[in-house]
Amino acid sequence: xxxxxxxxxxxxxxxxxxxxxxxxxxxxxxxxxxxxxxxxxxxxxxxxxxxxxxxxxxxxxxxxxxxxxxxxxxxxxxxxxxxxxxxxxxxxxxxxxxxxxxxxxxxxxxxxxxxxxxxxxxxxxxxxxxxxxxxxxxxxxxxxxxxxxxxxxxxxxxxxxxxxxxxxxxxxxxxxxxxxxxxxxxxxxxxxxxxxxxxxxxxxxxxxxxxxxxxxxxxxxxxxxxxxxxxxxxxxxxxxxxxxxxxxxxxxxxxxxxxxxxxxxxxxxxxxxxxxxxxxxxxxxxxxxxx
Amino acid sequence: xxxxxxxxxxxxxxxxxxxxxxxxxxxxxxxxxxxxxxxxxxxxxxxxxxxxxxxxxxxxxxxxxxxxxxxxxxxxxxxxxxxxxxxxxx
Amino acid sequence: xxxxxxxxxxxxxxxxxxxxxxxxxxxxxxxxxxxxxxxxxxxxxxxxxxxxxxxxxxxxxxxxxxxxxxxxxxxxxxxxxxxxxxxxxxxxxxxxxxxxxxxxxxxxxxxxxxxxxxxxxxxxxxxxxxxxxxxxxxxxxxxxxxxxxxxxxxxxxxxxxxxxxxxxxxxxxxxxxxxxxxxxxxxxxxxxxxxxxxxxxxxxxxxxxxxxxxxxxxxxxxxxxxxxxxxxxxxxxxxxxxxxxxxxxxxxxxxxxxxxxxxxxxxxxxxxxxxxxxxxxxxxxxxxxxxxxxxxxxxxxxxxxxxxxxxxxxxxxxxxxxxxxxxxxxxxxxxxxxxxxxxxxxxxxxxxxxxxxxxxxxxxxxxxxxxxxxxxxxxxxxxxxxxxxxxxxxxxxxxxxxxxxxxxxxxxxxxxxxxxxxxxxxxxxxxxxxxxxxxxxxxxxxxxxxxxxxxxxxxxxxxxxxxxx
Numbered sequence: 007x008x009x010x011x012x013x014x015x016x017x018x019x020x021x022x023x024x025x026x027x028x029x030x031x032x033x034x035x036x037x038x039x040x041x042x043x044x045x046x047x048x049x050x051x052x053x054x055x056x057x058x059x060x061x062x063x064x065x066x067x068x069x070x071x072x073x074x075x076x077x078x079x080x081x082x083x084x085x086x087x088x089x090x091x092x093x094x095x096x097x098x099x100x101x102x103x104x105x106x107x108x109x110x111x112x113x114x115x116x117x118x119x120x121x122x123x124x125x126x127x128x129x130x131x132x133x134x135x136x137x138x139x140x141x142x143x144x145x146x147x148x149x150x151x152x153x154x155x156x157x158x159x160x161x162x163x164x165x166x167x168x169x170x171x172x173x174x175x176x177x178x179x180x181x182x183x184x185x186x187x188x189x190x191x192x193x194x195x196x197x198x199x200x201x202x203x204x205x206x207x208x209x210x211x212x213x214x215x216x217x218x219x220x221x222x223x224x225x226x227x228x229x230x231x232x233x234x235x236x237x238x239x240x241x242x243x244x245x246x247x248x249x250x251x252x253x254x255x256x257x258x259x260x261x262x263x264x265x266x267x268x269x270x271x272x273x274x275x276x277x278x279x280x281x282x283x284x285x286x287x288x289x290x291x292x293x294x295x296x297x
Numbered sequence: 298x299x300x301x302x303x304x305x306x307x308x309x310x311x312x313x314x315x316x317x318x319x320x321x322x323x324x325x326x327x328x329x330x331x332x333x334x335x336x337x338x339x340x341x342x343x344x345x346x347x348x349x350x351x352x353x354x355x356x357x358x359x360x361x362x363x364x365x366x367x368x369x370x371x372x373x374x375x376x377x378x379x380x381x382x383x384x385x386x387x
Numbered sequence: 388x389x390x391x392x393x394x395x396x397x398x399x400x401x402x403x404x405x406x407x408x409x410x411x412x413x414x415x416x417x418x419x420x421x422x423x424x425x426x427x428x429x430x431x432x433x434x435x436x437x438x439x440x441x442x443x444x445x446x447x448x449x450x451x452x453x454x455x456x457x458x459x460x461x462x463x464x465x466x467x468x469x470x471x472x473x474x475x476x477x478x479x480x481x482x483x484x485x486x487x488x489x490x491x492x493x494x495x496x497x498x499x500x501x502x503x504x505x506x507x508x509x510x511x512x513x514x515x516x517x518x519x520x521x522x523x524x525x526x527x528x529x530x531x532x533x534x535x536x537x538x539x540x541x542x543x544x545x546x547x548x549x550x551x552x553x554x555x556x557x558x559x560x561x562x563x564x565x566x567x568x569x570x571x572x573x574x575x576x577x578x579x580x581x582x583x584x585x586x587x588x589x590x591x592x593x594x595x596x597x598x599x600x601x602x603x604x605x606x607x608x609x610x611x612x613x614x615x616x617x618x619x620x621x622x623x624x625x626x627x628x629x630x631x632x633x634x635x636x637x638x639x640x641x642x643x644x645x646x647x648x649x650x651x652x653x654x655x656x657x658x659x660x661x662x663x664x665x666x667x668x669x670x671x672x673x674x675x676x677x678x679x680x681x682x683x684x685x686x687x688x689x690x691x692x693x694x695x696x697x698x699x700x701x702x703x704x705x706x707x708x709x710x711x712x713x714x715x716x717x718x719x720x721x722x723x724x725x726x727x728x729x730x731x732x733x734x735x736x737x738x739x740x741x742x743x744x745x746x747x748x749x750x751x752x753x754x755x756x757x758x759x760x761x762x763x764x765x766x767x768x769x770x771x772x773x774x775x776x777x778x779x780x781x782x783x784x785x786x787x788x789x790x791x792x793x794x795x796x797x798x799x800x801x802x803x804x805x806x807x808x809x810x811x812x813x814x815x816x817x818x819x820x821x822x823x824x825x826x827x828x829x830x831x832x833x834x835x836x837x838x839x840x841x842x843x844x845x846x847x848x849x850x851x852x853x854x855x856x
Contacts, residue, residue: 019370020312026594027786047380048306054374059369228594232601292806311761333762335732337825365761367823
C-alpha cells in the first residue's frame with residue numbers, strides 16, 4: 007500500500023528522523039533536487055547513517071538518487087544499497103536502458119555486500135516527454151520495477167507548457183503512465199500537488215488521480231498526507247461490501263454453490279480480487295479493527 | 298587520514314550539529330559545546346572519537362556545536378567534515 | 388476627593404509601602420510590561436528593602452528583578468509562571484527564600500481565603516478613569532482581558548491603578564471598578580504594545596507538531612466528549628493551537644455545536660466561536676489583537692477573573708465544567724506527572740499557570756508534546772518537578788504513540804478500537820531511549836530554590852538549585 011509517498015530532504019536530520027511518524031505509507035529520502043550540489047556528499051552520508059541506525063517500522067523507505075548523467079548516482083547507490091532501503095527512485099528516466107543500467111549497478115553493489123540480487127526494488131520517476139512515450143518500455147524493462155511515478159513539474163517544462171492546477175497539460179501523461187503500468191501488472195503513482203496551502207485543490211486533484219487508476223500520490227508537504235491518504239483509502243461502505251463479499255464466498259463454499267451472488271449481482275473473480283485488496287488495506291490502515 | 302585544510306559540515310538547526318575541522322600536526326584538540334551536554338556528553342564524545350578512529354585521524358582541531366543530534370547524525374557530519382578537510386595517508 | 392496622584396513615587400508614599408511588605412502585579416502586559424520594573428525601580432530609589440513580589444507571572448522583561456534581589460530590595464517572589472531569564476538566576480540560588488509557585492486558580496484562591504496577603508497591588512491598566520475604574524480593552528497598550536488582576540484589586544489592602552490612557556469619568560466599559568481602587572497614576576507608557584500581544588497567533592507549521600495535533604484531535608473525537616455542548620481549552624503555542632484546527636474540522640463535518648471555549652484566547656478560537664462552533668468564549672487572557680478586538684466588540688466573548696476561571700476556593704469555577712483541555716509539557720514521567728516548571732537541566736523556565744487547574748477540573752486532560760526534543764526524551768522515570776499530578780492527566784499524545792493513564796480503562800479501550808496507536812507509557816519511554824540513548828540523570832543541588840504549591844495550597848514539590856560548573 008502506497009497511498010502517500012512523502013518527499014523528505016536528504017540533508018535535514020530532524021525530518022529524516024521523524025519521517026516515519028508523519029503518516030505517509032512511504033517516505034522518499036531525497037538526494038536529488040532537495041540537496042544543493044555542494045551538500046551531495048553530506049546528504050548521502052547522512053541518509054546512509056540514518057538508514058543504518060534508525061528503525062523505520064511504520065513505513066516503506068525509498069531513496070531518490072541523482073540522475074545517471076551526473077557524477078553522483080553511483081556513489082549514491084554504493085552508499086545506500088547495503089542498508090537495504092525498500093526502493094530506489096532513479097530520476098529523469100527516459101527509457102528501459104536507463105533502468106537496466108541502474109539495475110545492473112545495483113546488482114553489483116548487492117553482490118559486493120552479500121545481498122541477494124534484486125533485493126532492492128526500483129520506482130522510476132518519469133518526467134520527460136521521451137519517458138512518457140516509453141512508459142511501457144520502462145515498466146517492462148526490469149523485474150525490479152514495481153511501479154511508475156509521474157513527475158509533472160519537469161515533464162511540463164520539457165513539454166514547453168505551463169503546469170496548472172487543473173492539470174489538462176498532464177492528462178495524457180497520466181493516463182499513458184497508468185495504462186503502461188497496468189499493462190505490466192504494476193502500479194502507477196501520481197505527481198505531487200505543489201500548492202502547499204490549497205487543501206481543497208489537493209483533494210480535487212487527488213480524487214481525479216484516483217479516478218484515472220493511480221494507486222497513490224507523492225506529496226511534498228507533510229500537511230498533504232492526511233488528505234491524500236483519505237482519498238486513497240477504502241470508504242466505510244467499501245469495507246463493509248468487501249466483508250460481505252468474502253462472507254458470501256464462505257457461505258457459498260459451505261453450501262457447495264458454484265455461482266455466488268450478493269445483492270442480486272453475481273460475484274466474479276474481479277469482484278473477489280477487489281474485495282481482497284480492500285480488506286488488505288483495511289488491515290493495514292485500521293489493524294482490521296473496524297468491524 | 299590527515300586533516301590538511303579547514304572544512305565545515307552540518308548546520309546549527311535543531312537535531313543537527315555544526316563541525317569545523319582544522320589541521321594540526323602536533324595533537325588532537327577537541328571542543329564540544331552541546332545543548333544536551335548534561336545528558337549526553339559521553340555519548341557525543343564517543344561518537345566523535347569513533348569516527349576519528351574509523352578514519353585513523355590522530356591530530357587536528359575539531360570544534361563542535363551540537364543542537365541535540367543523534368549519534369548517527371554526529372557520525373555522518375564528522376565523516377563529511379573529515380572527508381572534506383582530509384586526505385588519505387599512504 | 389481625588390485618587391489621582393502625580394507619580395508612581397507619590398502613590399508608593401501614599402500607600403505607605405514599607406520594608407517587608409508584599410506587593411502584587413498581574414501579567415496581562417506579558418513580555419511588554421513596564422509596570423513591575425517601574426514600581427520596583429522607584430521603591431529601590433526610595434531605599435525600601437525586603438519586599439515580596441507576588442506577580443501572576445514573571446517574564447524576561449522583568450530581568451531587573453535580579454538586581455533588586457542582589458540589593459535586597461526584593462527578598463521574596465511568588466508567581467504562577469517564571470520566564471527563563473529570571474528563572475536561571477533563581478535556579479542558581481540568587482534568592483535566599485524559596486520562590487513560591489502557585490497555579491492561576493490557586494493564587495486567586497489563596498488570596499480569597501486569606502493565606503496569601505497582599506499589602507499593595509499595582510495594576511497596569513490600558514485605560515482608567517480618575518477614580519480607578521479600569522479595563523484592558525482600550526488604549527494604546529490594550530491587552531484585552533484583565534482576568535488575573537481581579538483578585539489583586541479585591542484582596543490587596545491598597546490598590547494603585549497605573550495607566551497610560553486616562554479617560555474622563557466614568558469609563559464606559561469597566562472591568563475592575565473604583566470600589567477597589569485607592570490611587571490612580573498616569574504614566575507615559577505602561578508597556579510595549581508590540582510585546583504585549585502578538586499580531587496574529589499562527590498555527591505551527593512544524594510537521595511533527597501537526598502530526599501530534601492531529602492524533603490529539605482523534606483522541607478528542609473518540610473520547611466521546613465531542614458532541615453538542617462540547618467545551619474546550621487549548622494553549623496558543625506549539626501543537627496546542629493546531630489541535631483546535633483539527634477539532635474544528637471534525638465539528639464542521641459532524642455539525643457539532645459546542646458550548647464554550649476558554650483560557651488564554653487567540654484569534655483562532657475567536658474565529659471558531661464566530662463560525663458558530665462555540666456559543667461563548669470565557670477569556671481570562673488575550674493572546675493576540677484579534678482576541679482583544681473580539682472581547683471589546685463581541686457580547687459572546689466574556690472576560691472572566693482568575694477566580695471564575697479556576698479558583699478552588701470558589702463554590703465553583705469554569706474549569707469544573709470543562710470537557711477537554713489540551714496542555715503542553717517539558718517532561719512527563721511514567722506515572723503521568725507533568726513538569727512545566729523547569730527545562731531538562733532543571734532550570735526554571737515556566738510554571739503551572741492554569742495547567743494543573745484545568746487538568747484537575749476538566750473531564751479529559753490531554754498532554755501534547757514531541758516524544759523527543761533535540762535528542763531529549765519527553766518521558767522520564769521521575770520528572771524534575773511535579774507541576775501537575777499524574778492522577779489528573781488522562782492522555783499523553785506524541786508523534787510515536789499515545790499513552791493513556793491506566794485509571795482510564797474505558798477510554799483506552801475506545802482509542803484502541805478506533806485504531807489509534809495506543810502504547811504503554813513505559814513503551815513510549817523505551818522507544819525514545821532506543822532512538823536517543825538513555826540520558827544521564829541530571830543531579831540537582833541541595834538548596835531549595837522554589838516551592839510548588841498545588842491549587843489547594845498544599846505543597847506539591849520543591850525545586851532544587853542547579854549545580855553550576
